[in-house]
Amino acid sequence: MTPAATSLPGTSMERRRRQPGRLVDEAAASLEPGPARLFADLPAVGEWRSLAHHRSLYGMPPAPGLRRNARLIELVGRAGLRGRGGGGFPTARKLQAVADGPGRRVVVANATEGEPASRKDELLATRQPHLVLDGALLAAHAVAAEEVIVCVDRRHRAAAAALQRALAERTEQEAASCDVRIALTPPRYVAGEETALVQWLNGGPAKPTTAPPRPSERGVGRRPTLVQNVETLAHLTQIAAFGDAWFRRLGTAEEPGTALFTVTSDAGSTVLEAALGTPGGAVLGSAGALSGRMPRAVLVGGYFGTWVPADDLARSPLSRAGLAPVGASPGAGILVVLPEAACGLLETARILRWYAGESAGQCGPCAFGLPALAATAAELASGGARPDDVARLRCWAGDIEGRGACRHPDGAVRLLRSSLRVFADDVEAHLAGRPCEGSHRPTLSVPAPSKEWR
C-alpha cells in the first residue's frame, strides 16, 4: 500500500489567527512544506473525508478478537512509537502490559487535551477522526480488548461531533467489530490523567487515584485498560498500514516519526507537524513566531513544561534527548512563545494560579502548597517580594515535589524552578523593587479553572 501524498505545500499546517470564532485556512505556499503524515491529505475546515475515502487509503483494520496480536505489538515496538500525550512512554510496552492483564481489556482513546496551550488532539479528532478511530481499533486488536471508549472534553464540540459522525458512518457501512462509544469528559485539567479518566469512567469524579493498581492492571470496570493519546493512535494506524521502516524514515533513532506541535505566539496559534528532532527554530519559524523581534523565551511542553531561553530553543532539536540539555522536554509538543516585552515572572505567576485552581484538592501538599506558590510568585511579579520570599519559594518547591498522588504539583514546581533560572535577571530586578514594564500587562491567555468534576 503506497503512502498518501507526503508533502503537499501548506497542507501540513493549519493556522488560526487570534480572532475568536474564526478559523482561517491558509495555503502557505511560501513556507517550506513540512513532512505531512498525519496531516497528509488533511481536509479543509468544513470538508468531510468520508469513510470510503479513508478506507481507500488505509484499508480495513482487523477486528479485535479474543487473542492478542503479538505481531502487531512487535511491529509497534520495532517502529519505536512513543506516546504523544506528554509522557513519551514506549507504546509497545504499554500495549504489552495491558495485553498481559487478565480478562477482557478496554482501550481508552484520550482526546481530553486538558493543556490549555494545546490544540493538536482537538484538531486531529475534528479533521482526521477516522485515523483516530482506526488507531483505537488497532490497539484494541493488539491487546484483545472488547470495548473502546473515546474520551473528549465536553467543551470541544466540533471534535465530539466529528467523532460521532465518523462513528455513525462506520455503524452504517461496516459490521460492528467492537463496542465503541464516545464519552464527554468534564473540563478539568487533571481529568486527562490516566487514573482520573479511569475513575470518571467508573462513575466517580475525574480525579486521580492512588496507584497501584495502575490502569493497565485494573482500570475501567476493574479490567486492564490501555489509555492512549489520540495522536499516538493515529500514528499507530499509519504504522500498521505502511510499516515500521516507513515510520522510522523521519525523526531520530531513539524517537522516530513525526509529531504534532501547537505553537502559540503573537502570530496566532498554529498546529504543525514536524519530524522529531527538528530544530526548534525551524518549527517556530514555520509557525511565524520568529518574524519580528526575537522572543525572549519559550514555554516548552505547555503549562506542564518549562521555560527555555528563545535562542537556546532555536538551536535545540525538538525531542526528549535534544531538549534535555536545556532542562526541557517536548511534552505534548506545545510551544508557547513569550514576547520580548512580556514579563516571564508575571506569566509564571498567572500559570501557577491556574495550577492551584486546577488542583483536585485531594492531597495536602498540592491543595495548600500550590496556592502558596502562586501567591508568593505573584508578589515577586509585582515587585513586592523580598529575598527570603524567593528562598521560601525554593523551599516549598522542594517540599511539595513528589508528594502528590499525581504529577500535577510536580509540574508547578518544575515551571517555577525554570522561571527562577531563566528569568534570574528579572528576579534580581523585581526584588530590588524594579519590576519590568511587562509585569503589568498579561500576555498569555491563561484560562480560568472550572468547578465541575463529573
Place this chain on the structure above:
Amino acid sequence: MDSKLIWYTARASGLVTWALLAASVLWGLALSSRLLRNRPRQAWLLDLHRFLAAAAVAFLAIHVTSIVLDTYVHFGVVEVLVPFTGSWHPGAVAWGIAGLYLLLALEITSLLRARLPKRVWRSSHFLGFPLFAVATVHGLTAGTDRHTLAMQAGLIGVAALITLLTAYRAVISGRRPLVATPQGARSLERKPA
C-alpha cells in the same frame, strides 16, 4: 443494703458509661474536625479517644453485670442480651441492648482496624453516632434518675453539643490544614492575586 449497693452500681455505671461515650465521641470529633490545632497533641488526642472508648466498654460491662446481679428487678442473662424479653420497661431496655451491640461492634472493628479494609473500618466507625443517640435515648427512658432535672439537662445539653459538632464536622468537608507553621499560616491567609 447489699442489694441497694448493686442497684446504685448499676445506675452509676450506666451514667458513667454514657459520659465516657459522650467524651469519646467528643474527642473523636475534635480529632477529625481539627478543632484543636496544637501541634504536639494529636497522638494524645487519639490515645485519649481510644482510652475513653475502652473505658466505656468496661463500665458497660459493670453496668450490665450489676443489672443481672441485682434482685430488685429481675434481669437474667437473656433479658439483657435479647430485646423485649424482659418485663421492665422493655422499650427503654431495648435501646440499651441495641447500644450494647453497637458498642461491641465498634470496639471489635477498631481493635481489628489494621486487618480490615479501609472502607469497612471507616463505615463501621460511623456507627459511633447512632450509638451515642441510642445510649442517650436509653438514659432518658430507662434510667432511674431520668426524671431529675439535672440528668435531663445534662444528657440533652451534652447531646446537643455533640450534634452541633457533628454538623460542623459534616459541613467542613473541605480540606483544612491542622498544623501550620507561621509561614504556612501566612500563606493560607494570602489569596493568590
Place this chain on the structure above:
Amino acid sequence: MRERRHPLVLSVDAIACDGHGVCAELLPEWIRLDDWGYPIVNPAAVPPELLDRARWAVSNCPALALSFRPAPSAIAAAAASAQRPFSGLASRTP
C-alpha cells in the same frame, strides 16, 4: 511476629492523608511536617531501631494513610530470588 528480612520504607497515601500529624509526633526522627501539617517521610529504608515505633505510627494514623512498603532494592532482590515480597503485619495495599 513475623520475621522480616526485607528492608522496608514508610510511604504515605497522599489522598488518604488528612494531615493529622500523629505520625510525625510518634516518629520525629523519620517524619517531619511541612508548612501545612502534612508529613514528609524519609524515603530510605527504616533502620531496625526505629521499626517498632514506625509500626506504632502506622497503626495510629487516624486516616490509615501510612504504610510499609518493601524498599525498591528489596523488590529487585526478591524478584531475583523469586521470593514473595514482604507483606507483614502493618503493611497495607490500597
